[in-house]
Amino acid sequence: MEKDMTKGRPLPVILKFILPLIIGNIFQQLYNMADTIIVGRYVGSDALAAVGSTGTIMFLIVGFAQGITAGFSVLTAQRFGAKDNEGVKSSVANGILLSLIFTVLLSALSMLSMHTLLKLMNTPDNIFQDAYTYIMIISAGLGATIFYNLFSSYLRAVGNSKIPLVFLVFSAALNVILDLVLIINVKMGVAGAAYATVISQGVSAILCLIYIYIRIPSLAPNRRHWKLHGQESRNQLAVGIPMALQFAITASGTMIMQAAINLFGSDAVASFTAASKLQNLVTQGMMAMGQTMATYSGQNFGKGDIGRIRQGVKAALGTCVVYALVAAVLVCLLLKPALGLFFTGGVDMNSMLPWAKTYIYMSVIFYIPLSSIFVFRNTMQGCGYGFLPMMGGVAELIARLVVALISMAVGSYALACFCDPAAWLAAAIFTGVSYLFVMKDIRKKYENPAMASMK
Template identity: 60%
Template sequence: MQKDMTKGNPMPIILQFTWPLFLGNVFQQVYNAVDSMIVGRFVGSGALAAVGSTGTIMFLVIGAATGLSTGFTVLTSQRYGIHDEEGIKKSVANGMLLSAAVIILMTVSSLLGMKGILRLLNTPENIFEDAYTYISIICAGIIASVAYNFFSACLRAIGNSKVPLVTLIFSACLNVVLDLALIVGLKMGVAGAALATIISQGVSALMCFLYIWKKETMLRPEWEQMRFFPEDTKKQLGVGVPMALQFAITASGTMVMQAAINLFGALAVASYTAASKLQNMLTQGMMAIGQTMATYSGQNYGAGEVDRIKKGVNAALLVDIVYSVIAGLVAYLGLPVLLKFFFESGTDMTQIMFYAKRYTVLCILFYIPLCVIFIFRNTMQGCGYGFLPMMGGVVELLARLLCAVIAMRVMSYSLAVFCDPAAWLAAGIFTMVSYFHVIKKIEKRKELGSTGTAAK
């Protein structure tokens, strides 16, 4: 089920590749949403707040680790664009070894510093222990998340977005069963929610690995290739490290935002948590388009097809703008109904709705800048340019930091939740300008006959 994206009309190719990614992303969000719903309804709003208060830490730790491992597969995509099968196997082997190093480093460092991070985020005392229990188990299982993201990214690099979808659907269903068994049946609370997530991710990683081993020989390195290749290491770290830093920088901004929201108490945290879960699910279409553009631009950059990259970006922008309008309407109209699934029956939703609606409405107004970030950032990364996308993360951090500091000083919840929209607007402008700069640079390289050398 490989897909060569260097030929044919860009629009249908992008849509065909995006659809499975979108469904897969939605099912991946089901992991967290189901955890939150079951925890909120069967354990209580305090436990929901505890799980929600760790969301930004998960984004920092898991995002940085998976950003590295996913970045390692950009070289695989570029080599697929020029049909270099031996080079593909070498890049996969090198990426696997680098990912193993990432797993060890991130697992140890995150577990050692977790209590300090929770204190730094102003985590309320009444939810501190539950928050620590949940995030510690998640960090101990980083191997599952990194393994899934690496193997699924390898499959996407050769144009296969359907197998990652199938594995995610299965693991999402498994996650629901495990949640009910561990949280409701065995009364394990937030620990059960974390274990269900880790086990489900581990199963999806194993399924992707087994598929690659049996079906995709192009992605299966020979035993003698299981070693570090200095040139490949340099190229993969050149993309993976900026991607990880971009995740880490963006996450640092969301952590500052979380610290500001935490000052308004457990009810505000629980309300924001529920609204953000719905928000994350609805924005997965934008993220899927971005993931598609990473593969699309990687293959076409490797093949030296610069004009196709630009046509693909224009098609992706059109799709994403339409999607943003639809997602905004669904978010606004569906919030009052969907929010109730996160809380115990009989809960007074008046104050919860106030906090949740304020965040949701502000975000809807800035969906288009958000989709611009995903498209331009992933396109640049697919072409092997990691620095400017990383700097876009710095812009996001600065915007969130400014809003959060002012919000904490004047104690404004509205300003605290405006951190996300402010970051999207600032980074959207930055990444758009950066994209045009990168495209001009690539065109000049093509004129000199050196486009695609990064893939060799």
Template identity: 60%
Template sequence: MQTNMTKGNPFSIIIRFMLPLMLGNIFQQLYNMADTIIVGRTVGQTALAAVGSTGTIMFLMQGFAIGLTTGFTVLTSQTFGAGDERRTRRSVANAVLLALITAATVTAIFVVFMKQILHLMNTPSDIFEDAYSYIYTIAWGLICCVFYNLGSSLLRAVGNSKIPLFTLLFSAVLNVFLDLLLILVFHMGTRGAAVATNISQAISAALCFLYISRKEKLLIPHREEWYIGRTDTAFQLHVGLPMALQFAITASGTMIQQSAINTFGSTAVASFTSASKFQNIMTQSMVSMGQTMATYSGQNYGAGRIDRIHQGVRTAALFSAALSVVEGLIVWFLTPYTLGLFFNSQTNIQELLPWATPYIGACVLCYIPLSLLFIFRNTMQGCGYGLLPMLGGAMELAARLVASLLAIHTGIYLFAAVSDPSAWVAAGVYTGLAYLYVMKDIQSKRAD
């Protein structure tokens, strides 16, 4: 089920590859959202706020690890595009060993310092214990997340976007079942939701690597290839570390934003959480297009087809911009109705709308810059450029920091609401300019 993206019509190749990714990403959001919905409807609004308040911490620790592992597989994509089977296998072995080190290190850090992080984020006292129970358990299962994303990224590197979708569909259904079992039957509360997520991701990882062992022989290193090599490690860290730091920088900004939201109380947190969950589902086409362009650009860079990278980026940008308008309209009109999914019948949804509406309204106006941000950033990463995309994360952090600090010091919620869209615009403009520089740099190096 490999796909060679160096030949054929760029539009059809990109769309065919993106659609399974989009479905998979949507289902991943759905099973993440299942924790929030089931906790909110069965345990209560306070528990929902507790789970929601930890979302940015989860993004930080998972994002850092995922950024590294995704960066590790850029080499796999490039060597596959170049037709170098031995280096492709070596890149896999090196990536697996580096991922083990990454998972152990990041898990240890967050397990030790989790309570301090929650205090720094102004987590309200009435939700603190539930929040800690949830995110502490998630931290212990980080290795499951790391290896599911590593397995999926390896498959995507050789053009296979369907198997990660199938494994994710299975684990999404399993996660909902386990949520209901652990929360309703065993009364484990927010901790039960975290255990369900960890088990589901562990099974997703196992299924991906089982498929690789049976069907993708190119991704199975020979016994003598299992070692950490200096050259491969240098390249994988050169790409992976900036990607991880970019996630960490972006997550730091969202943590500051969450800290600002937390100052307005648990009702604001619950409302913001439910609105952002729905929005995250609707914007998965943008995330998926970015992932597609990382594979597409990586293979074509490896094959020396720089002209096809240009064609693919133009195609992806036009398609994503048009789709962003449609998605923005859907989010704006459906958000008031989707809030009710997260709460029981005793909750007054009208009390939540003043917190949700300003945030969603500001976001949908900036969906086009957000969609372009993913395309430009992932294209540069697929070509092996890590530093410039990471600096885009710094732009996001600066914008979120300004808006969030204004919200905290003035007590005006609107500043917190515009934190996300201001970050998207700032980073979108920057990454567009950085992409143009990268393409010129690649062409000049090829000419030499």
């Protein structure tokens, strides 16, 4: 089912679109949590720390994949908003071909550099081998992640946020089943968790592709579309590469933060990992709002309705403030019981809880600026502006780098935890100012009848 987001009151349109995304994102986090919970309870806290220590590397690799594929779908959303049906099909085929190229490049690069990367991140010796095993399997199966995100992005580009949810729920259930079988019954340890993730995402990708060809003919390319077009490739890469680099730059900052956390030992890493998983779960609505605004702004930009984009941003910001407050309360209330899910009774929870509390209590204060980043950044990206959102990632990187280096120099875990809030605040200010500039720039171009087409 397609959804035209250029009609109707912005807030109801946004809320109707975002609800399946929130549920889908939560399920995605749940099956990521399933890996860590089952590993922590059935393999041990060191294995949990090993999986957790690769979290920022996964964010780098998977984030780059998500960014590049989301960028490829921006052109699709704009052409859908402009009612260019032939252009939609052409952009889908071109994006798939580009994604095949990036799958090979990203998989090879990540696998070749992984050993060195883990060493640079101060990964503790007692968890190094498990961490290396886990992340190498994820890297080898990167194609499953790339194509699930690509096909889901295409469905969202035409306003369909429900079907990716259906396939994601199925994939989450499959991931948990495979975790239980491979980790508990087959005794594969962290390798079992990695294989479960890759297989479940691969199944989701295949289901999305089948659905597109059967039920969404407007997205299904014909034979004549299957070739790389120079202009379309340039348009998609012009948006996709900055979006991917924005993810990569942000992930580089979180890797620096993880390197600082790693200095405090496997207990600190395990506790931080568990707390981060809980926080990622309750903040999924913020990311869903970003995904929503990318589609909303892309379609309305394609139509040329700039005033409607502004109305949507105001509605989204108001919603995000309410959500951020609720999320802050929830994560504080759920922290202690959630930690119990990750560890067996043999682990001293009293020694784990202070590490987790330090990070969570410091982070919740900055949830409102965190939520605003997704609104501003994804709105600009939906309008085809990639450079300024990418520079927002640079602002995050600089903030994390400065705070992480100070924390490592003085040996302060609290300062290491402050890396995230500092990055969120820096990026929120930068992207907010950038959004005002972009809206002003778009208005000038639309007022100029001689403007070059950006569609």
